[in-house]
Structures are given as structure tokens and as C-alpha cells.
Amino acid sequence: MDENLKQIALDNRESIVETWKNEVEKLKSQNYTSTISDELFESTNREFANVIFESINDGGSTKSVELFSEKIINLGWPLSYITDGLQVFRRATIDVILGTTKKVDTDSLSLILTSVDQWVEPIIRQLVNEYSGSWENIVSLQRVALQELSAPLIPVVEGITVMPLIGTIDTERAKLIMENLLDGVIRHNSEVVLIDITGVPVVDTMVAHHIIQAAEAVRLVGAICILSGIRPEIAQTIVNLGIDLEKFPTKNTLEKGFTSALEMTNRKLTDLDTKQHFDIEQLIKSIKGV
Known part of the structure; x- marks a missing residue:
């Protein structure tokens, strides 16, 4: 990610997160998390934001991504919470950066879009891969457990x-x-x-x-x-x-x-x-x- 834009994102972290949280709240009923308590939804969103911003400094924390994906699975939340959340985060970041830029031309807009994509896309891939891997492992364990219970003598x-x-x-x-x-x-x-x-x-x-x-x-x-x-x-x-x-x-x-x-x-x-x-x-x- 472009260093100047990276610094703008870090300086405006609270604004980006607040905009993102408001948009994610609107999607709550669409990604099957409408029954989740407000307290749990708020704390999970904060953790999600922390995972995203950790990646901008160290290129992506594999451990934090892994732990977060496992938590989402254990909560029973769908993959759409992750994918929708990151898409919304991309838009919120672009809007905030554009709001702080005095002059926007075609080149600067292209740089902003490319830089934000370079930041968000790897997180999407990591989280989706970790979620899918954890889910497959859980399903495999459940299948073994069900087999053990399917024909008891x-x-x-x-x-x-x-x-x-x-x-x-x-x-x-x-x-x-x-x-x-x-x-x-x-x-x-x-x-x-x-x-x-x-x-x-x-x-x-x-x-x-x-x-x-x-x-x-x-x-x-x-x-x-x-x-x-x-x-x-x-x-x-x-x-x-x-x-x-x-x-x-x-x-x-x-x-x-x-x-x-x-x-x-x-x-x-x-x-x-x-x-x-x-x-x-x-x-x-x-x-x-x-």
C-alpha cells in the first residue's frame, strides 16, 4: 500500500471504523446475524477491525486471522459476515481517504483504489481460506463423531x-x-x-x-x-x-x-x-x- 495513503488510513482509523460499523450494522439482517446480541456483535466488530488494521503494519498477522476465523465459526456466523464486512471496509476506507484529499484526479483516484485493494484483498483471501479450512476440519471431526454414534452396540x-x-x-x-x-x-x-x-x-x-x-x-x-x-x-x-x-x-x-x-x-x-x-x-x- 502507498505509504502516504497508509498513514492517512492510520491517522483516520477511528473515522474509518465508525463508518464501517454503521454500514455493517445495516447488513446485520442480511447475513444471518440479526439474532446476535448487540454486545457480542459490537465486540466482534471491534475485534474484526483490529485484525484488519494489524495487517496494514505487518503485512497480515496469520495467527490473529486464524484465531478470528475460528471464533466466527464457533459462534456459528456465516462466511458472508467476513466477506460483506471486508467489502464494506474497503468502501469506508476509500470514502474517508477521499474526504481528506484536497484534490482528486484520475491518477490519484486510481492510486487510492489500487492501494486499498492491495490492503484488503490479501485479508479477504486469508480469512476465507482460514474459515474454509477450519470449517472443513470441524465437519470432518463431526463426521467421525457421528459415525461413532450412528451404530452403537x-x-x-x-x-x-x-x-x-x-x-x-x-x-x-x-x-x-x-x-x-x-x-x-x-x-x-x-x-x-x-x-x-x-x-x-x-x-x-x-x-x-x-x-x-x-x-x-x-x-x-x-x-x-x-x-x-x-x-x-x-x-x-x-x-x-x-x-x-x-x-x-x-x-x-x-x-x-x-x-x-x-x-x-x-x-x-x-x-x-x-x-x-x-x-x-x-x-x-x-x-x-x-
């Missing part, structure tokens, strides 16, 4: 485990379900595994195929698979598709599936006398068939 009592499935089942998730099932059956020494599809909104041919494959794999490693959560609409879909589930016990609720699992492992639930005090040890013994 839960040991309920000795010999019985439950896998509750929620949401859409695609090929990638079906592979994870298969891996978790087989690993869990061996690790927990399961005799019966309940696959509960109460939370699966749609069961089509592909989903049914994946579930049957998983159940068959469980059977091959020596455990029994019970499919629970068969709602009326799902039962009708399975019949219409001609899918054969005769090899696998099915129940319409997880509760009934668990009761069947207890019976298969020579246990049963016993009702406690309602007049007696609740005894957790007695309940555990009744579940275990003691």
Missing part, C-alpha cells in the same frame, strides 16, 4: 446386546453397522442381538437388504438376531417388496424384543409386589433369572 444384560438404529441407512453406514455388530457380538459374548429400527424412517429394498445381511452375519458367528421396531407401515412395505424375514424373529417394539431375548436365554421378567419397596437388587435378580 449396547450390552444390556449378560448375553444380550441392543443396537438402536436412528435415521437413514446408506451403504457406508450399513458397512459400519456390520462391523460394529460382529465386533460387539464377539467382544460381549452375545447370545442374542436386538436390532431396533424404530427410528429408521424408511425401509426400502436397499435398507432391508443391509439389515438382512447384518442379521445373517450375526447368525453365522453363533448369535441370534431379533429385529424389533417393525411398525405397520414398515411391515406393509416389507411384504410389498417381497422381502423374506422368516429366518429372523421380529417384534413390533423393543420391549417385546427384549422380552423374547430373555426367554431365549432362559430368563424372564418377574413383576414385583407393588406394595413392597422398590428393590433394585431384586429387579436385577429377576432380569437375570436368579
Whole structure:
């Protein structure tokens, strides 16, 4: 940036920031930050301005840019806050510099525009790149976390485990379900595994195929698979598709599936006398068939 114009920008920092903040405030409802509190919006704008002015002295502080982009992502603010804010900052800076210049001709105007662009454009690239990189990293971490939660195998009592499935089942998730099932059956020494599809909104041919494959794999490693959560609409879909589930016990609720699992492992639930005090040890013994 031209040194004379750089000094003008520094000398008129407060004026530039004030003009910029007023313009950014008008864009608040357009870049999805209208629900942000005034205090947080004000403090973030001040930090944004500091990041911009730091760059004019040291050519851009990578660390401050990185920290600011991470903060915006953590706040849940959109990328448009950064891009719109910097475009407004460019206009505010040009207006203030022009206001302090006594004579403006074509050459001086071209110098002002070029100099401000040389200042702002690298910040735009840095912030957008840092924002995109941080966002991709967060999405990647979230994807891993969701995969870990997408097919949990839960040991309920000795010999019985439950896998509750929620949401859409695609090929990638079906592979994870298969891996978790087989690993869990061996690790927990399961005799019966309940696959509960109460939370699966749609069961089509592909989903049914994946579930049957998983159940068959469980059977091959020596455990029994019970499919629970068969709602009326799902039962009708399975019949219409001609899918054969005769090899696998099915129940319409997880509760009934668990009761069947207890019976298969020579246990049963016993009702406690309602007049007696609740005894957790007695309940555990009744579940275990003691």
C-alpha cells in the first residue's frame, strides 16, 4: 500500500471504523446475524477491525486471522459476515481517504483504489481460506463423531446386546453397522442381538437388504438376531417388496424384543409386589433369572 495513503488510513482509523460499523450494522439482517446480541456483535466488530488494521503494519498477522476465523465459526456466523464486512471496509476506507484529499484526479483516484485493494484483498483471501479450512476440519471431526454414534452396540444384560438404529441407512453406514455388530457380538459374548429400527424412517429394498445381511452375519458367528421396531407401515412395505424375514424373529417394539431375548436365554421378567419397596437388587435378580 502507498505509504502516504497508509498513514492517512492510520491517522483516520477511528473515522474509518465508525463508518464501517454503521454500514455493517445495516447488513446485520442480511447475513444471518440479526439474532446476535448487540454486545457480542459490537465486540466482534471491534475485534474484526483490529485484525484488519494489524495487517496494514505487518503485512497480515496469520495467527490473529486464524484465531478470528475460528471464533466466527464457533459462534456459528456465516462466511458472508467476513466477506460483506471486508467489502464494506474497503468502501469506508476509500470514502474517508477521499474526504481528506484536497484534490482528486484520475491518477490519484486510481492510486487510492489500487492501494486499498492491495490492503484488503490479501485479508479477504486469508480469512476465507482460514474459515474454509477450519470449517472443513470441524465437519470432518463431526463426521467421525457421528459415525461413532450412528451404530452403537449396547450390552444390556449378560448375553444380550441392543443396537438402536436412528435415521437413514446408506451403504457406508450399513458397512459400519456390520462391523460394529460382529465386533460387539464377539467382544460381549452375545447370545442374542436386538436390532431396533424404530427410528429408521424408511425401509426400502436397499435398507432391508443391509439389515438382512447384518442379521445373517450375526447368525453365522453363533448369535441370534431379533429385529424389533417393525411398525405397520414398515411391515406393509416389507411384504410389498417381497422381502423374506422368516429366518429372523421380529417384534413390533423393543420391549417385546427384549422380552423374547430373555426367554431365549432362559430368563424372564418377574413383576414385583407393588406394595413392597422398590428393590433394585431384586429387579436385577429377576432380569437375570436368579
